[in-house]
Amino acid sequence: MMNIGIVFAGGTGKRMNTKSKPKQFLEMHGKPVLIYTLENFQNHPKIDKIILVCLESWIDYAKNILKKFCIDKVCCIVPGGKSGQESIFKGVKAAHELFNDEDVVLIHDGVRPLIDESTITSCIESVEKYGNAITVSPAIETIFLKKVNSRQVGKIFNRACCEMAKAPQCFRLGDIYQAHCQAINDGEENFIDSASLMQHYGYSLYTVEGTSENIKITTPADFYIFRAIMDAKESFQILGL
Structure with missing residues (x-):
């Protein structure tokens, strides 16, 4: 059995407001964000x-x-x-042409550069045991449904019972490939991530808790947080902590 990372660097970075490079290629200390991400899998x-x-x-x-x-x-x-769904399918399809149905694929955002070794290991172990792994972190703010076409607050959820879906999201290659093929046949084109697609087609999903640092760099504020975390880690290393 093989473990394959499928990493996405397809966004144009509109919310980052950068005109020179897509966000995944922005550099931190002389290294593109995407390379930080890939090095964790490498x-x-x-x-x-x-x-x-x-x-x-x-x-x-x-x-x-x-x-x-x-x-x-x-x-x-x-x-x-x-679209994001089509990009994921292209990565999964390429994997399906190269590897076996029982192999594990870890679907990850190229702009989540702070994924750590322990989370990757836990995801692989979860797929081996349960068939899939959805990386999550605890919800730390109030979550509610917004009334459609209104500013009125809808149902408020108990955040102690909520978790935030992150990445990687991991599956047996044959399972995720077949689900994507079914979605194409059904004309379903608006799944926001692999977890929602797989749940739609009847799969029970299992979580792996990741670190709070596993942020997605989407806005300038996220980039500054990433820089602060990297600077702090570098300082601790220099100090021997």
């Missing part, structure tokens, strides 16, 4: 291969930085689709 002893899904116009750039930073577990780069 350096994990249980990850065998990586498939990178990338903006088509940035594939050559991605190839250059993979070579520069010695990311050699990437076995192929495929262009992203018009």
Whole structure:
């Protein structure tokens, strides 16, 4: 059995308000955000291969930085689709052409650079035991349903019973591939992530609790938080803590 990371670097970064580069290629201390993400999979002893899904116009750039930073577990780069769901399917389809149905795929955002080794390990173990793994973190703010076309607050949920879905989201390759094929046949095009797609097609999902640091860099504020965390880690390393 093999463990394959499918990492997505297909976003254009509209909420980041950057005009020079997509957010996944912005640099922190001379290294692109995407490389920080990929290094966590590259350096994990249980990850065998990586498939990178990338903006088509940035594939050559991605190839250059993979070579520069010695990311050699990437076995192929495929262009992203018009939507997140289509991009995920393209990565899963590429994996299905290369690997076996029983292999494990870890679907991850290229702009979640603070994923840690322990979470990746726990996800693989969960797939081996339960068939899938959805990385989560506890909800720390109040969550409620908004009334449609209204400013009125709807149902308020007990946050002690809520968790925030993050990444990676992990499955047996055959399961996620067949679910995507079924969605295409059904004309279902609006799933927000792999977890919602799999639940829609009847799969029971199992959680793995990740760290609070596993943020998704979507806005300038997220980038500043990432920088602060990296600076703090560097300082602790210098001080021997």
